[in-house]
Amino acid sequence: MKKATLLVWAATTLLFSLMDQAAFAHGERATEPYIRTRTVHWYDVTWSTDALNVNDTVTVQGKFHLLNDWPDSVSLPNLVFLSNGSPGAVMTRVESYINEIPARQSTKGLIVGRDYDFKLVMKARKVGQWHLHPVMNIHGAGAVVGPGEWITVSGNEADFKDPLTTLTGNKIDDLQTFGVSRVQMWQFGFGLIAAVWILWWLRRPLIISRWLVVKKGREDLLITPMDDKVAAALLVLLAIVVLVGYTRTTSEFPELVPLQSGSLSTPPLPKPPHAVEIKFKRAEYDVPGRSMRLSVEMTNTSDQPVSVGEFTTANLRFINKSLPAAVAAVSSKFPKELVPRNGLVIDHPEPLAPGESRLVNLDTTDAAWEVERLVSFLSNVDSRMGGLLFFYDGKGNRSMSEVYGPIVPVFKKTI
Amino acid sequence: MTDNDQAILAAAEMSPRIARYSRTFDYLIVVIAAFLVWSVTHIHFLLFAGDWDFFIDWKDRQYWILITPIVSIMSAAAFQAIFWTLFRLPIGATASALLFLIGVWIVRYHAWEGMAYFPLSLVVPATGLVGAMALDFILVLSRSWVITAVFGGVIYGLSFFPTNWIYLAPYFQPAEHMGEMASVADIIGYVFPRSGTPEYIRIIERGTLRTFGDSANWVSAFFSAFVCMFAYSVFWLMGVVACTPKYIPVGYRFKELYGAKIDAGAL
Numbered sequence: 001m002k003k004a005t006l007l008v009w010a011a012t013t014l015l016f017s018l019m020d021q022a023a024f025a026h027g028e029r030a031t032e033p034y035i036r037t038r039t040v041h042w043y044d045v046t047w048s049t050d051a052l053n054v055n056d057t058v059t060v061q062g063k064f065h066l067l068n069d070w071p072d073s074v075s076l077p078n079l080v081f082l083s084n085g086s087p088g089a090v091m092t093r094v095e096s097y098i099n100e101i102p103a104r105q106s107t108k109g110l111i112v113g114r115d116y117d118f119k120l121v122m123k124a125r126k127v128g129q130w131h132l133h134p135v136m137n138i139h140g141a142g143a144v145v146g147p148g149e150w151i152t153v154s155g156n157e158a159d160f161k162d163p164l165t166t167l168t169g170n171k172i173d174d175l176q177t178f179g180v181s182r183v184q185m186w187q188f189g190f191g192l193i194a195a196v197w198i199l200w201w202l203r204r205p206l207i208i209s210r211w212l213v214v215k216k217g218r219e220d221l222l223i224t225p226m227d228d229k230v231a232a233a234l235l236v237l238l239a240i241v242v243l244v245g246y247t248r249t250t251s252e253f254p255e256l257v258p259l260q261s262g263s264l265s266t267p268p269l270p271k272p273p274h275a276v277e278i279k280f281k282r283a284e285y286d287v288p289g290r291s292m293r294l295s296v297e298m299t300n301t302s303d304q305p306v307s308v309g310e311f312t313t314a315n316l317r318f319i320n321k322s323l324p325a326a327v328a329a330v331s332s333k334f335p336k337e338l339v340p341r342n343g344l345v346i347d348h349p350e351p352l353a354p355g356e357s358r359l360v361n362l363d364t365t366d367a368a369w370e371v372e373r374l375v376s377f378l379s380n381v382d383s384r385m386g387g388l389l390f391f392y393d394g395k396g397n398r399s400m401s402e403v404y405g406p407i408v409p410v411f412k413k414t415i
Numbered sequence: 416m417t418d419n420d421q422a423i424l425a426a427a428e429m430s431p432r433i434a435r436y437s438r439t440f441d442y443l444i445v446v447i448a449a450f451l452v453w454s455v456t457h458i459h460f461l462l463f464a465g466d467w468d469f470f471i472d473w474k475d476r477q478y479w480i481l482i483t484p485i486v487s488i489m490s491a492a493a494f495q496a497i498f499w500t501l502f503r504l505p506i507g508a509t510a511s512a513l514l515f516l517i518g519v520w521i522v523r524y525h526a527w528e529g530m531a532y533f534p535l536s537l538v539v540p541a542t543g544l545v546g547a548m549a550l551d552f553i554l555v556l557s558r559s560w561v562i563t564a565v566f567g568g569v570i571y572g573l574s575f576f577p578t579n580w581i582y583l584a585p586y587f588q589p590a591e592h593m594g595e596m597a598s599v600a601d602i603i604g605y606v607f608p609r610s611g612t613p614e615y616i617r618i619i620e621r622g623t624l625r626t627f628g629d630s631a632n633w634v635s636a637f638f639s640a641f642v643c644m645f646a647y648s649v650f651w652l653m654g655v656v657a658c659t660p661k662y663i664p665v666g667y668r669f670k671e672l673y674g675a676k677i678d679a680g681a682l
Contacts, residue, residue, distance in 0.1 A: 081613035137613035176534035261619035
C-alpha cells in the first residue's frame with residue numbers, strides 16, 4: 001500500500017514536472033469587480049487576426065464607454081494611458097490611438113459618460129500563444145483590462161528586427177540590441193579597474209590579522225606609501241578616462257534631446273444613438289444560482305420599436321439569443337469564454353413600442369460570474385453594479401443605454 | 416609574501432601555521448561578505464531608487480541624475496565605514512558598487528530579458544562605480560572620512576552623470592515617432608510594452624528645472640553632489656555604529672531558556 005502510494009506520488013510529480021508550467025494569466029481578473037463593472041466598458045472590440053508570423057502585425061480596435069456611475073473611490077479618468085495586456089514584451093507596440101489621436105504618451109481629460117474609439121497595432125516578436133488585451137491605465141485607479149484574444153505567433157524569433165533612423169540620419173539596425181554593447185564595454189572597463197583595486201587589497205593578509213593590527217594601533221603597517229601612489233594614480237586615470245570619454249561622446253552626438261513627456265487630449269466621440277431611457281429598479285445576485293437579475297423600467301424615446309439585444313459588463317456579453325440582430329453582432333472570432341452560453345433572458349421580450357414604458361426583468365445566469373471573479377462585488381464597501389444595454393430596432397440599428405444601481409446578494413429568487 | 420605582509424603577521428603575533436589558517440578563513444569570509452554586500456546593496460537600491468534605473472525611458476535629466484547617486488552612495492558609505500573601521504580596508508565602496516553592478520546585469524539578463532522578454536536596450540543599468548572608486552581612493556589618500564565626505568561625496572554625485580552619459584548618450588538621439596519627436600529611449604520604452612507601467616507614472620522633469628534649459632543635467636548633478644556629501648556622512652556613521660557590538664543584559668531565566676546551565680550557587 002505504502003509502495004503504491006509512493007508510486008502514484010512519484011508518477012504525479014513526474015507528470016506535473018513534464019507539463020508546461022508557463023503562467024499565462026496576467027491579471028485580467030484581478031481588478032476589483034466594482035472597477036471592472038463601473039468604469040471602462042469595452043465594446044465592438046476586434047482583432048484583425050489570431051495567427052501571425054514573427055514581424056507580422058495584429059490590429060486591435062474598438063470602442064470604450066466611461067460609465068456615469070464612476071465609483072467614488074476610483075480616480076476620474078483625468079489622465080489615462082492606452083496600453084495592451086500581454087505576458088511581457090512578446091509583441092511590440094507599433095502604434096496606438098485614441099480617437100485617431102496618437103496615444104504614444106498619456107491622454108488627459110477623458111469625460112465620464114462618453115465614448116471613445118481606440119486602435120492598437122502590435123507586431124509579433126516571440127513565438128507562442130499569447131493572450132492579447134487592450135488595457136486602459138487610469139492614473140490613481142490602475143488598469144482596466146479589456147477583452148482578450150489568444151494570438152498564435154509562429155516563425156523564427158531570430159528574424160525579429162525593429163530598425164529606426166534618427167532625425168540626424170543615424171541608422172539603428174535593431175532597437176532590441178541598440179547601444180547594449182557600448183554600455184557593456186564601458187562598464188566592463190570600469191569594472192576591471194575596480195577589480196584590480198579590490199585584488200590589490202585582497203592579496204594581503206586580511207580579516208583577523210588586519211583586525212588585530214588595528215586593535216594594536218599599528219595602522220602604519222596597513223596602508224603603505226605604495227597604496228597611496230596606486231590610489232592617486234587610479235584617481236587620475238579615472239578622471240582622464242571620464243573627461244575624455246564625455247568630451248568625445250558630446251562631439252560624437254551633438255544633437256540630443258531629453259526624454260519627451262507630456263499628455264495629449266481628445267474630444268469624445270459624438271453621442272451614440274440613445275433610444276431607451278432606463279430607470280433602475282433593483283439588481284440582485286443569486287449566490288447559489290450564479291445569476292445576476294436586473295429589474296428596470298424602459299421607456300422607448302425613439303420613433304421605432306426596439307428590443308433588448310445585449311447586456312455587457314466587465315467584458316462579458318450576455319446576448320438575447322431570440323433577437324437575430326443581437327446574435328449577428330457577435331463576431332464568430334470574438335472570444336467564446338466572454339459570451340456566456342445562457343445569454344440574456346428577458347421576461348417580456350416583445351419589442352418596446354415608441355413612447356412605451358415597461359418594467360422588464362433581465363436574467364443573466366452563468367458560471368462566468370464566478371469564473372471571471374465578478375461576485376466579490378458583494379463584499380465591496382460600495383456594492384453596486386453597472387453595465388451597458390444594447391437595443392436594436394427592426395432595421396438592425398443599434399442604440400446604447402447605461403444601467404447601474406445597487407446590487408443585493410440573495411439566496412432565493414425575489415424578482 | 417611581501418615584507419609588509421610579514422610585518423603585519425608579526426604585529427598580529429601570528430605564527431606561520433596560524434597565518435595559514437587565518438588565510439583560509441579570509442577566503443571563506445570574502446565569499447560570504449561578497450554575497451552580503453551584494454544583496455544588501457541591491458535591496459537598498461531597489462527599494463529607494465528602483466524604476467529610475469530599471470528602464471532607459473526613466474533616465475531623465477532631473478530625478479535619475481539626482482536620486483540614483485544619492486541612493487547608491489548610502490550603501491557605498493556604510494560598507495566603506497565597516498571595512499575601514501574594522502580592517503582599514505579601503506574597498507567597501509568599490510566592492511559595493513561593483514557587486515551591485517554584477518548583480519544588476521545578472522537580473523537584467525535572466526529576469527528582465529529571460530522571463531519578461533524585455534530587451535536589454537530597455538533595461539541597461541547605469542553605475543556609480545567610478546564615484547565609488549573615487550571614494551575609496553580619497554579615503555586612502557586622506558585617511559579621513561570627513562575629507563572623503565566633502566571631496567569624495569561631491570565627486571561621487573558629480574561624476575555620475577558624465578560617466579554614464581558616455582555610453583547612454585546614444586539613447587537620447589532624436590527620432591520621429593507617430594508624427595512626434597521622441598528620443599530613442601522614449602521609443603524603446605513605447606515599443607516594448609510594460610503592461611503594468613503606464614507612461615504617466617514616469618516622473619520626468621516635474622518642477623521648474625527646465626528653466627535652466629540645456630544645463631538641466633549639470634544643475635541636477637551639482638545638487639546631487641551637494642546631497643551626496645550629507646548622505647555619505649549619515650551612512651558612514653551608521654556603518655561605524657554597525658561596527659560597535661552592543662549586548663543587551665539578560666537574566667538567568669532567559670539564559671536557561673536558551674540552554675545555559677546556571678550554577679544555582681552563583682545566583
